[in-house]
Amino acid sequence: MSSDIVSGQYRFFDARVLRSRRLGPTMVRITLGGEQLRAFTSGGRDQSFSLFLPHPGQHAPVLPDRTGEGWFAAWRAVDESERAVMRSYTIRAQRREPDELDVDFALHGDLGPASRWAAGAGPGDRVVLLGPVIEDNRSVGFRPPDDTDWVLLAADETALPAVGGILEWLPPHTRARVFVEVPNAADIQDLDAPAEAEITWLVRESAAPGVDGPLLAAIRAAELPAGTPYAWIAGESGAVRALRRHLVGERGFDRRLVGFSGYWRLGTSEEQLLAEKLAAATG
Structure with missing residues (x-):
């Protein structure tokens, strides 16, 4: 997404956990909010985005640079035990007034870093998103042709x-x-x-x-x-x-x-x- 940031199709967003709800034994829904999400523009369907999470003991994800194409190299240069955990997720729902996003996490048995974070997430926990600012963006994969039966x-x-x-x-x-x-x-x-x-x-x-x-x-x-x-x-x-x-x-x-x-x-x-x-x- 580096070039897309430069072209203005994507940007970084600071957000916080508003609430968490278990949907079943292996799924939890995390609702994110924050003023910056006013500019987040989901294309719906299978809209994906990059989510950056803190490690245990960190108060916020460590992302040293968020400017243009340099962000990825700067993130990679940080020790993996310190730099933000980066994962791809799907926007389950987006709402306005107030601006909120629902993200559903599958809780795998091994509880990797993202699953572990989601299982323990609570109000106020800080995250960073890298997502679209235009509705027609390349992170939407479901695109059936008009002549689909x-x-x-x-x-x-x-x-x-x-x-x-x-x-x-x-x-x-x-x-x-x-x-x-x-x-x-x-x-x-x-x-x-x-x-x-x-x-x-x-x-x-x-x-x-x-x-x-x-x-x-x-x-x-x-x-x-x-x-x-x-x-x-x-x-x-x-x-x-x-x-x-x-x-x-x-x-x-x-x-x-x-x-x-x-x-x-x-x-x-x-x-x-x-x-x-x-x-x-x-x-």
Whole structure:
């Protein structure tokens, strides 16, 4: 996002935790607020942003420079035990007057830095966001063409906030087939969706996540509508790749009409994934 800051599409925002609410055994909703969020402009759907969090014992995230392209290099130069924890998240909802953002966190069993912060977050805790100031920004991935006949959404719990945002954005009479895998039955949420959307909840329970979870099997067995589809898949990287192969190779979906994103990878920690992304960004 360095060049986008220079071009004026993104900027940094200081914010504070207003409140926290558990949505289920593995999901917590953090509501952020602050005067600077008046300029934050979400494009809705699966709008992502970068969230910077403090380490335990810090009163605020350590971001030494927020100016232009230099911020990333300055952040990288700080010891990783001190510099702000950086993660990508989805805006679940945005409200005005007062300016508030809801961000849903999946609480993984290993409780990495971001999950640990979310589990203990309380009013007044300080964070920094790097997000859009224009609605039509490149951090919105869900973009079905105008001639789409129906939409397929497939996700695990980590992408559930994006699924909720997408369903609320869809026009009222959009045909949609939605498959969401969650760890426990208590993680199932009430989602606002078009009348013609069919939502299938898949409870993992003792099954392993990823390719061995119920999501891939359910879609392979599903009878899908006719017509031109647009698919959006997000969640564990291995399952996302397998689903994309199935849709393109076995179902005949146009690969250009299958949006996909690996939010996490089985057997890999948040820190390992971040290290890979940083290496790719500077390689």
